[in-house]
Amino acid sequence: MKITDLALELGVSTYSIKQFIEDFDLELSECLYPNMEVKDDFLRFARENRKFLLKYEKDLTEEKTCSQIAEQINQPVEKVEALIRKQKPNLFENGMYKSSVSSYGIDHDLGGNYKFVYDYFGNKTPLSQRDFIGYRDLFFYITDMLNPFIDEQQAKDWGIYKPAGIILYGPKGSGKIFWARKIAEIINYEFREVKNSYLGTSFINGKKADFNDFLTAMMKEKKVLLFLEDFHKIAKDRSPNQNQITENEDTKDIILHSIHRFVNEDLLMVVAADNLLGMDSEVFAPGRFDVKIPVFPPNQDERAQMILRYLTHHLEEDAVLMKILEYNEADHKPFWTEYSSKMKLFSNTMVIDFTQSVKKRLRNHYLKVKTHQFKIEKSLLEHSLIEAATKLTDEYLNSVQQFIFEVSANDYDAFTKRIEKLKHELETYKVVEMPRRQIGFHHN
Structure with missing residues (x-):
């Protein structure tokens, strides 16, 4: 069962289920599969504790002050204020909190007893066997970006279409290739890495081929994710003093001129960049690499x-x-x-x-x-x-x-x-x- 189906069954939003997993520090590997299907233990917990999840969502969406939260959970208002200021500094000055702050989550962080939640899980999966560690916030952020792949009805009901290109950006060694593989797993696409030898002119079976030929061949295959590293070098904005077109610029132009065809051919290009500084603004145009995902x-x-x-x-x-x-x-x-x-x-x-x-x-x-x-x-x-x-x-x-x-x-x-x-x-x-x-x- 997908998390969206579970949310419909329980009468709560998928947002509140994800926020509940965050607030109670539950391991993703014990709650969900990478394709957003719910694991048996979490399904049993959710069904047996539907009333609690309904109360949790009601509280999550209500406007409330620090004083009201403190009174509800029987904690000093100073402790509640300090926790919200630390966790959500951008919200603290507003005074009223809605759809971001859970009284239950704050109570949990301040030592409230929620043993009944953990009785269903108990950290059964050893660290050495988990698909990934931590990063719940990034995982949920990515799955939200990938919703058009997971729920194809979105295009029909809302006109929200699949992205053709995604940029993963972050410092070297932070796991961009890991997340590219995870994206392929989530949307059930075959992961293919674009090797440097594909970017220039090469000879395949005695025939001359360039990067454009490679992309054309990939578009003929079904459900492929193409991963390209060092995109910050390829997609640099052209210097005004530069007269000759470099190989990187040629590659960039081929990608930008081809990418609008990717969605119809079930091809997704995911690129990795150390940073976004100095990139050609055309890269971020709608229908190109307009989905940017930070990797921390x-x-x-x-x-x-x-x-x-x-x-x-x-x-x-x-x-x-x-x-x-x-x-x-x-x-x-x-x-x-x-x-x-x-x-x-x-x-x-x-x-x-x-x-x-x-x-x-x-x-x-x-x-x-x-x-x-x-x-x-x-x-x-x-x-x-x-x-x-x-x-x-x-x-x-x-x-x-x-x-x-x-x-x-x-x-x-x-x-x-x-x-x-x-x-x-x-x-x-x-x-x-x-x-x-x-x-x-x-x-x-």
Whole structure:
């Protein structure tokens, strides 16, 4: 059953179901499949707790003040104000909250007892086996953008059509190719990566072919997602002093002149860009790449989950590494929270680099002591952290700053919490200029 069908059955909106999953910090892998079908445990919970979900939606859509929320959940108004200011700073000044703030969600964050919700789930899926970690907000944002693919009735009832092109933008190593594959999975399209060799002129079976021929061939196939990396290099605006047409410009022109035909041929092009700065404005014209999806570096909690996932992924139960982690109680997320807090602005790639370094260092130590019963020393983890941080260059930090500027301009309301956390983490890397000492004598 799709989430839209469940919403109709319960008499609530799909928005409130998604917001409920967000507010109660439920793992997506325990609630939904990537194609937005509802998993059995969540279906059972929703049907058996329909009255609660109806009350939750009613509260979500009602206008209310901090004082009213505090009175309803029996919490000090100061705590409620602090939480809303932290989570939704753009809404706090309004004073009245509607369709964004849930009294139940605030109560949950302030320690309210909602054990009846978690009794249905209980974190059954190990981190090492989950499709993805965290990113509920981004997943729901993407599925909203993909609704015309999921619900084809939208075109008939509302005139909302499928996009022909999508831009995934964000700092290097943040998982743009992962999300491109996830998009293909959600809409049930075949994922095809456009290799650099396809962009110029090539010879296939002795016949000369260019990128235009490649696109024409792809349009003849059924339900294909084409993924192209480094689009920020290809789609650059042409310099006024530039006389010759480069290969990148030729590729850009071919894409822009062909893309209007993609929708009718069930072809979707997803491109990845480190940033949107300096791109040709024609790229964003309606019917081209007018859907822009930000891809964020992981937050602190997601980094902790990722560390554990990449350390334990594909390990057998009796693996030596698993025994070492269990002996140190490092097979649970709390062990890694301290280190994830030090990984400010780390990309997915940097987190993976950290776990690979930890594995190698643990293996080397194990070969020396010949037993898995040894303490994982902090110095070992610190060295791995320093090693992984080598990619945290000025260029990368500047790209994060540009990303914050772009995503704030495009989607601040959708990703307020993520943007504010990114800003805060970026501040820790900014150099504070030492105050200059005045020349001359100083008197007390």
